[in-house]
Amino acid sequence: MTLEKLILAAVTLSGSKVPVGANVFVCETKDEMDQVAADLEAILDGIAHKLSNGVYIIVKH
Amino acid sequence: MxxxxxxxxxxxxxxxxxxxxxxxxxxxxxxxxxxxxxxxxxxxxxxxxxxxxxxxxxxxxxxxxxxxxxxxxxxxxxxxxxxxxxxxxxxxxxxxxxxxxxxxxxxxxxxxxxxxxxxxxxxxxxxxxxxxxxxxxxxxxxxxxxxxxxxxGSRLGEIAEVEQATVSFDGAGLYVDNIYIMNIGIPVRQQEILKHGLGFVINPKNFDARSTIGNLGQRQAILHDLAISLGVYRDSGTPALVPLIKRDLDDGRIGIFILPQNKSADLAMKVISQVPTLENAIRMPTETKEKGSGQS
Incomplete structure (x- = not known):
């Protein structure tokens, strides 16, 4: 079976909404969040998408 | 002999x-x-x-x-x-x-x-x-x-018009003109895309052309030819920089987003007009004959 899309990881600010069911990276600041998302994007060969509630998800397309 | x-x-x-x-x-x-x-x-x-x-x-x-x-x-x-x-x-x-x-x-x-x-x-x-x-x-x-x-065969320029369009962000959404392309989250990546990206819109000249340019194979052919001619600013493992082509559902226009190495909009528009119309993509819905009208 080939997966068309898969959420590899999620990046969120501490205290805000924490997704369940993926590898979650909790960050302190917005800058840290951007940085972690960029790192994960490069490492996982995915795209960092931003949800309307501010959470980043790294998705493999 | x-x-x-x-x-x-x-x-x-x-x-x-x-x-x-x-x-x-x-x-x-x-x-x-x-x-x-x-x-x-x-x-x-x-x-x-x-x-x-x-x-x-x-x-x-x-x-x-x-x-x-x-x-x-x-x-x-x-x-x-x-x-x-x-x-x-x-x-x-x-x-x-x-x-x-x-x-x-x-x-x-x-x-x-x-x-x-x-x-x-x-x-x-x-x-x-x-x-x-x-x-x-x-x-x-x-x-x-x-x-x-x-x-x-025929060329895309014969069935559609190509024009340059602005690449912009609305929140995390990337738009070419008003056609949604994809969601790019990281601000640094957004800056990179605004710096290197080019956007084009293809307007079909008639109803038949609308179906033809909507074909996914035809769209991929446009991207391939464009990437070959202008070069492409990406490498393996950078899916966020992949050129994309999306359709406006309302009027059948096609929005092209690409990060070229040679950022020449005029050349790009020439290349798009010269893309061959794929035989497999050509549709002629207006040629439909009603059953029993005496024509086959």
Whole structure:
């Protein structure tokens, strides 16, 4: 079976909404969040998408 | 040497020369040079020989000999399979793939051109044997014109208009004009895209063109040609920088987003207009005939 899309990881600010069911990276600041998302994007060969509630998800397309 | 030797030689020469003319090793770099070329030249020669042999075999009342043409048909179908297989295997290694429809188009072209060669050498050897050498030259020329007409398809510029459009972000959403392309989260990546990105919108000229340019294979072919001509600012493992092409559901316009190495909008618009319209993508919904209207 080939997966068309898969959420590899999620990046969120501490205290805000924490997704369940993926590898979650909790960050302190917005800058840290951007940085972690960029790192994960490069490492996982995915795209960092931003949800309307501010959470980043790294998705493999 | 017999009375057919010169007609066969003439047919084979004309056919092979026309096959050489049909080669267009251009920006696509296909067929590859020199070995891919040699394979197709050899097949073109075989096709020309088959075409030139038909007339003498009929004149000698060797009608069963004509059945070798069926052999030719299966042989050239094999050419199509070979091209399809090779291109499909290579496609996964392209930074911007050709897509299955484009590959099928190329493969069909290779098969079709061999039949055109058979046709040209058949017509010229027929004219040689039934009239004379000069008539054969004229017949070869006319057959060549017919073949030329059938070997070139239409271009995208004929069915649609291309214009440059702005690339912008609304939150995390990337837009070309008002067509949504994708969601890019990281601000640094957004800056990179705004710096290097180019956007274009293709407006279909009529209702038929709307279906044609909406075809996913046609869209991938546009991206591939654009990426080949302008270069592409990406590497493996950077899916956020992949060129994308999306459709406006309301009016069928197509939005193209690409990060080229050569950021020349004029050149890009020329390239898009010159993209071949894929045979497999052409749709003619306005040609639909009502059942029972007396036309089929």
């Amino acid at each position: 017999n009375e057919y030797t010169f007609s066969i030689l003439f047919g084979v020469t004309v056919g092979t020369l026309s096959r050489i003319y049909m080669f267009r090793t251009d920006y696509r770099q296909y067929p590859t040079y020199p070995h891919g070329m040699v394979i197709h030249l050899a097949l073109g020669f075989i096709a020309a020989a088959l075409g030139a042999l038909v007339v003498p075999s009929i004149m000698e009342e060797e009608f069963t000999a004509v059945t070798f043409l069926t052999l030719a048909a299966s042989q050239f179908r094999e050419v199509r399979n070979m091209e399809r297989k090779t291109l499909n295997e290579m496609d996964s290694l392209e930074l911007v793939p050709r897509g299955a429809s484009y590959i099928e188009g190329i493969a069909v072209t290779f098969e079709g051109r061999n039949y055109l060669v058979i046709f040209i050498s058949f017509v010229s050897s027929l004219a040689y044997l039934s009239i004379n050498l000069w008539a054969a030259c004229i017949a070869a020329f006319l057959a060549f014109l017919v073949a030329k007409k059938y070997m070139t």
